[in-house]
Amino acid sequence: MPIKVQLAVDMTCPSCVGDINSVLGKVHGVDKIDISLDDKQVMVEGTASPSSILKAIKDTGRSAVVRGTGSSSGGNIGAAVCIFEEGSAMGTSATRGLARFVQIDKTTCFVDITVSGISDGAHGIAIHECGDLSQVPESCGGVWNPRKVKFNPLVVKDGWGDLAFETDGFQVWEIIGRSMVINAGSEGGVLAGVVARSAGLFENDKQVCACSGNTLWTEQRLVDQGQRL
Missing domain, CATH: 3.30.70.100 (Alpha-Beta Plaits)
Structure with a gap:
């Protein structure tokens, strides 16, 4: 389509x-x-x-x-964003990246993940049942994957990594309020964030982040250069 x-x-x-x-x-x-x-x-x-x-x-x-x-x-189909935080006590942790979700059609979701400042290697990614980040990963509940889709790992090199893919494993409206957790084997939950609705097509034209005052591209370059957001 x-x-x-x-x-x-x-x-x-x-x-x-x-x-x-x-x-x-x-x-x-x-x-x-x-x-x-x-x-x-x-x-x-x-x-x-x-x-x-x-x-x-x-x-x-x-x-x-x-x-x-x-x-x-x-017409807009759906969009969401997940801001990743580091550590089990998310209230005192550092922002380390984000995932963007945009619904392409009724069955296919585009996912774009970018992270920085975490250990090198292949990191697993998963959607979890709950959006409670008080004690990651336990408080996030079990892995939510009703269609049993296997996702490629997020590969981090020199402290930076990104992954973009399309999946029919979930739709945007199914994951709002859940959490996404990035892990590395025995490390458990390395990064986590809550999936929240975001602007769709033509719904948000801002070019400056209200939180940092940086432009969208400055924020992106901080990640691309392996720096903290």
Whole structure:
């Protein structure tokens, strides 16, 4: 099914627009590209996956964030975000990354995870039943995976890692209020956060984070460079 993918992209000049047009034109399934330099926004329409679009833009060396998806005929399907915190006592821990969830269609969810400042290696990821972060992972309840889908591990190198994928293992509306836990074998819950509803397509055009005062792309670069958020 054709979809629209809205991205915020750090662009500074017409050359940026040309580079992004060029690289997206080579992505299979991209039918239409609409770029606004003034709004720092890229809208892509077609059957290409959000993960392939995001990767293509990041490969140009520019920071990009998927803001939402929607059907080509209009309407938002669903979106959520999970901010990861480190440690079992989440009230005194550091923010270490986030996951974005956008519903592509009725069965497929796009997931984009970025973390920094944790141990290198392959980390397991899982949705848990509860959103209680008071004593991770025990307070999060059991793993919630009714469709028994196996997810690839999140690989961290030099303190930084990201993972983007699409899954039919859950839909956005099923995981709101639950927690996502990132672990590393015997370490148990290394990072955790509560999944909360976020803006969908065209619902949030802000470019500055109210918490830190940084732009979206500064926040992204902090993660890309392996620094704390």
